[in-house]
Amino acid sequence: MDALISGTTGRALLVDVGQLKSFDVDDPSKLVSRRPSDFAYLFGEMRDLRVLENTDIESVQHELKHDSDCALALDLTLISLDPELASEIRKEAIEGLDELLTGRVVESLENILYARPLTEAADLAGASKLSAHARVTRVSALFHRLERYQPVISQVSAAWDTIPTKVFGSYDHQAAFQRVAAREGLFRSLVKTRCDWSKVFVVISNVSRNGHLKHLHDHRKVLQQWAASLIAMGHQFGPGLEAEEQSYERTSRELTPNDLPQPVSQDAEDSPIALPSVHTPETMPAARYLTDLLKQLSPEDQMLFDLTFDGYDAREIAVMLGISEPAVRKRNSRLMQKLRRLVQQGERAHA
Amino acid sequence: MPLSIICPECKNEYRQPAERCPHCGKPGPCWNVIAAEDPAERAALERRYQAAKADAMSRSADRNLQDFESAVAGSKAVIARSEIEVHRLASSDRQLYATYYELTEAGISLPAGDEWDTLRELADTLLFAKSKKHIRFGCLSLDGIGLPNYGPCSIVLREEMISHRSSVFEENSAVFMERRKIKISREPKMPKGYKATWGERGKLCVAKLATKIDSTTPSDKYSEILLKQGAISEYDEFVEVHIYGAMTVLTMDQVIVTAPRKNQRATILKAIEFKLAKHGVRAS
Numbered sequence: 332m333d334a335l336i337s338g339t340t341g342r343a344l345l346v347d348v349g350q351l352k353s354f355d356v357d358d359p360s361k362l363v364s365r366r367p368s369d370f371a372y373l374f375g376e377m378r379d380l381r382v383l384e385n386t387d388i389e390s391v392q393h394e395l396k397h398d399s400d401c402a403l404a405l406d407l408t409l410i411s412l413d414p415e416l417a418s419e420i421r422k423e424a425i426e427g428l429d430e431l432l433t434g435r436v437v438e439s440l441e442n443i444l445y446a447r448p449l450t451e452a453a454d455l456a457g458a459s460k461l462s463a464h465a466r467v468t469r470v471s472a473l474f475h476r477l478e479r480y481q482p483v484i485s486q487v488s489a490a491w492d493t494i495p496t497k498v499f500g501s502y503d504h505q506a507a508f509q510r511v512a513a514r515e516g517l518f519r520s521l522v523k524t525r526c527d528w529s530k531v532f533v534v535i536s537n538v539s540r541n542g543h544l545k546h547l548h549d550h551r552k553v554l555q556q557w558a559a560s561l562i563a564m565g566h567q568f569g570p571g572l573e574a575e576e577q578s579y580e581r582t583s584r585e586l587t588p589n590d591l592p593q594p595v596s597q598d599a600e601d602s603p604i605a606l607p608s609v610h611t612p613e614t615m616p617a618a619r620y621l622t623d624l625l626k627q628l629s630p631e632d633q634m635l636f637d638l639t640f641d642g643y644d645a646r647e648i649a650v651m652l653g654i655s656e657p658a659v660r661k662r663n664s665r666l667m668q669k670l671r672r673l674v675q676q677g678e679r680a681h682a
Numbered sequence: 683m684p685l686s687i688i689c690p691e692c693k694n695e696y697r698q699p700a701e702r703c704p705h706c707g708k709p710g711p712c713w714n715v716i717a718a719e720d721p722a723e724r725a726a727l728e729r730r731y732q733a734a735k736a737d738a739m740s741r742s743a744d745r746n747l748q749d750f751e752s753a754v755a756g757s758k759a760v761i762a763r764s765e766i767e768v769h770r771l772a773s774s775d776r777q778l779y780a781t782y783y784e785l786t787e788a789g790i791s792l793p794a795g796d797e798w799d800t801l802r803e804l805a806d807t808l809l810f811a812k813s814k815k816h817i818r819f820g821c822l823s824l825d826g827i828g829l830p831n832y833g834p835c836s837i838v839l840r841e842e843m844i845s846h847r848s849s850v851f852e853e854n855s856a857v858f859m860e861r862r863k864i865k866i867s868r869e870p871k872m873p874k875g876y877k878a879t880w881g882e883r884g885k886l887c888v889a890k891l892a893t894k895i896d897s898t899t900p901s902d903k904y905s906e907i908l909l910k911q912g913a914i915s916e917y918d919e920f921v922e923v924h925i926y927g928a929m930t931v932l933t934m935d936q937v938i939v940t941a942p943r944k945n946q947r948a949t950i951l952k953a954i955e956f957k958l959a960k961h962g963v964r965a966s
Contacts, residue, residue: 427946
């Protein structure tokens with residue numbers, strides 16, 4: 332069975348051997364027969380449709396509940412930030428939001444909230460005050476993180492905006508890419524790197540493991556351009572941000588482990604490719620700097636770099652190159668040393 | 683539907699879907715209203731109306747039918763949509779209510795892609811020709827509640843904002859075309875007397891529904907005689923309203939939410955109602 336789900340409408344459409352049936356998140360046991368013409372009315376503007384393939388009804392119910400909670404959480408967040416609304420409504424929204432903020436929902440919500448800086452109209456200070464008053468620690472922590480990350484969110488977002496539309500192929504592709512990148516947490520992951528060059532690189536190189544992102548039009552070119560723009564902007568946010576955030580989290584009451592800020596990714600921490608943190612020489616645009624750096628590698632090393640950049644792990648690369656896994660690790664380590672040396676030489680020459 | 687008209691100001695001819703005379707620049711007509719005002723349409727509707735009244739008289743239902751006509755002559759145009767759509771519209775008076783064609787062309791929505799979708803487009807082309815992209819669809823309602831198959835929020839439109847640009851049609855126009863097997867041709871044979879101007883909606887309702895009124899029909903049944911929800915949208919029974927041109931939150935008079943107000947959704951509905959109230963739209 333395949334299914335279409337939409338969190339905003341709280342509906343799922345099951346497609347099973349040509350038969351269409353729908354159910355609502357509030358009453359998953361009530362299946363209603365449908366025809367294709369009902370499609371538009373079931374899902375409204377269809378901005379958040381998700382396709383689940385080869386699934387079963389329990390999984391669909393589970394995923395729909397998650398997507399519905401995420402959509403509710405986003406609506407409640409926007410209500411709580413809206414200064415035009417009455418304080419009682421905003422406070423009620425904050426209390427409702429706190430109940431929804433469990434691990435996966437927090438991550439999905441932040442994936443969206445970190446994709447663009449808040450507009451000037453958003454009243455984060457007022458919302459924080461209301462959440463403190465309501466003694467809802469999960470929401471307080473969420474708003475705290477959101478506030479602290481605003482400068483980085485602005486920078487990641489600005490870097491995104493510098494990517495020319497032609498790199499995406501069309502405006503439609505650009506919009507689709509942005510939607511998927513936001514939903515899949517790419518903006519959030521980049522924000523969490525605090526523009527640290529090495530971590531940005533790791534996040535970007537891990538993208539190809541994401542089935543949704545790697546199928547997007549020219550994703551590699553887009554990501555290279557994005558990373559280059561981000562690094563070229565030149566401002567790296569220090570680790571103080573994360574330390575301060577963790578300290579705040581520790582002092583918050585009733586927090587679950589899921590509420591704590593997630594690392595960029597486990598892969599990022601463990602990856603053999605952990606380039607030294609450097610600022611790009613101001614005189615050289617980052618993309619050209621990176622390209623020139625890679626040109627200095629041997630063809631074998633370039634291939635290894637490309638495979639790693641494309642998201643293949645050591646085991647997969649070992650199979651592709653017909654060598655052992657430890658050999659891949661060893662080569663990767665050597666590659667890192669070479670890159671480090673080249674970066675240091677570049678820095679010295681620049682100085 | 684006329685494909686061209688003579689400009690009442692400069693007396694030159696101009697064609698659909700122009701909203702202004704291209705020659706003198708004077709504001710143009712709403713093409714659906716022009717079609718409903720066609721003398722042949724009005725004459726055919728009058729014949730159906732008189733026949734329905736005569737039949738009611740023969741069944742001693744004429745007084746109740748008169749009562750029904752008075753009620754439906756005051757009916758409202760209602761559009762049922764999702765909470766999300768109402769929330770979007772309520773957020774600003776710069777947000778426009780889009781047509782199906784605008785949504786699909788902008789890539790915001792996908793066509794259903796089935797035979798019904800094709801039928802819908804063919805029906806729209808037959809009825810509105812090149813103006814179909816400008817038509818918003820609603821239904822007539824006595825209690826302000828629309829067709830929940832299209833969403834749990836019934837938007838009641840302000841009469842003064844739509845009466846000059848609205849026409850009404852016998853039923854779901856796509857179903858009408860299919861049921862009567864209307865064929866595509868250069869001059870499609872569309873039966874006349876099944877559309878009316880906004881001001882004559884009472885007549886159309888009588889012509890269509892008089893047989894459902896008898897001498898014992900209580901007035902509290904009028905609402906479900908006028909509008910009845912089917913198991914799926916295809917089986918909905920209603921009088922279709924065609925509204926030409928843009929709409930915003932300021933076109934709304936009231937929003938009635940039929941969805942259950944549970945948990946966090948109740949808070950979201952409160953926020954929507956608060957925003958609607960700022961634009962003078964009642965909500966319940």
